[in-house]
Amino acid sequence: MGRQADLLAMQPIAMQLFIKSILTDRLAHGYLLEGARGTGKKRTAKWLSQTRFCLEKSDDELACGTCNNCLRIENDNHPDVHWLEPDGNSIKIDQVRELKQELSKRGMESDRKVLIIDSADKMTVQSANSLLKFIEEPDGGMLILFLTASPQQILPTIQSRLQPVSFRALPFEAFVSDLIAQGILEQKARVLASVAGNAEQATTWNEDEWFAEARNVTVKLYEGLHHQGVDPILLIQESWMPVFKDKTQLHLGLELLLLLYRDRLHLSLNDDYRPICMEQASMLKQDILRKSLTDTTAEMEIILGAKRKLDSNMNTQLLMEQLVLKIQGR
Structure with a gap:
């Protein structure tokens, strides 16, 4: 072409x-x-x-x-x-x-x-x-x-x-294809295309070890909340906060976390849906067997609520601990 x-x-x-x-x-x-x-x-x-x-x-x-x-x-x-x-x-x-x-x-x-x-x-x-x-x-x-x-x-x-x-924002699949053409693996390209505002930002994050660690910690938090992973409160204290040190980084962390829940929601509604988080697809498909749509949408609203509170002067560690407790309390 x-x-x-x-x-x-x-x-x-x-x-x-x-x-x-x-x-x-x-x-x-x-x-x-x-x-x-x-x-x-x-x-x-x-x-x-x-x-x-x-x-x-x-x-x-x-x-x-x-x-x-x-x-x-x-x-x-x-x-x-x-x-x-x-x-x-x-x-x-x-x-x-x-x-x-x-x-x-x-x-x-x-x-x-x-x-x-x-x-x-x-x-x-x-x-x-x-x-x-x-x-x-x-x-x-x-x-x-x-x-x-x-x-x-x-x-x-x-x-x-x-x-x-x-010039309009790129359609998602076109954005992904553009990143793949730059040599980025598809599974990472789909995540980057979902959270980066443009190709320049996506390329920068692809080359940044911080982004890889941010993505890794986010997946561990999800696993701790819904599987036999690290205790989420402990993870927030020891891993999450050292990675997401300011509000801008924390906003991205919540976006990455939200991607997993969005995938879970779409997998519940459409058998042919291609997940953004390809590496976690098997885990998310297991989750939809034991989590209702109501559970998924309620947990997404908790994350969105935390994002809205980021602009306030609330302590960010307290914000994340409250998010964990609310999701665990469902």
Whole structure:
């Protein structure tokens, strides 16, 4: 499967718009690609760049991905594809001036150019205003792509001159497939895709030993609550609290715990359901034989209640001990 097909599966609405615009020669001069991190904005920007320079394109594959130009764009070394990204915390006026000087020259290999501004919301007011006239009156062969996860931070005068294209959060299975393609095992990819907000976060957690330990402790807590595992109160004191040291980490811990109960709920309702927690599937299938739907939903509500209390000043160890006692008391 080529990049075009991958992106179509990931962002069908955005990609159908671009494909139709290219085939009918109606591609706008500038677009604002907006959406959360990990939704494919950068990959789409590269693909759009490749469609401008591909040597082997067809109506079915607008960028072959394998010709010399496509490979150079993929590796960020095509002379007529220009990237602008934050230098530190912002995109500064000096960066824009240097870029405009470069873009004022003739294309190195053709009359076409692409300008991709990554994290465009990081532009200072001065740098954004400096680009304004350039965006209003671009060179005829220029394609301008602004990428942002925070479109509200882009100056309205800039937004009004670009065509917005929204990138939606990835469908779960597409997110999982994306992580598997990065070399992450499916059983871990399904968990990561369930709790990470984007691919970047998922990749970071995959490489973090802390996340593996967090997942391990969460499963042990569930086993202690419902099987012959470590006493849950003891586990909270000796294992859980040393791992989940602040409210952000504890929030993730409760999300990981909730995944097991959600799997149990769905397994109760659907024999064909594929669990998120694949490694615990056998245990969870045993649990649905002795736990009613009422039990499962009530225990999930206890966990959700604990999550709601995280924003208060309640002692987090006390919060977790109360959660354990409430579930055990059912």
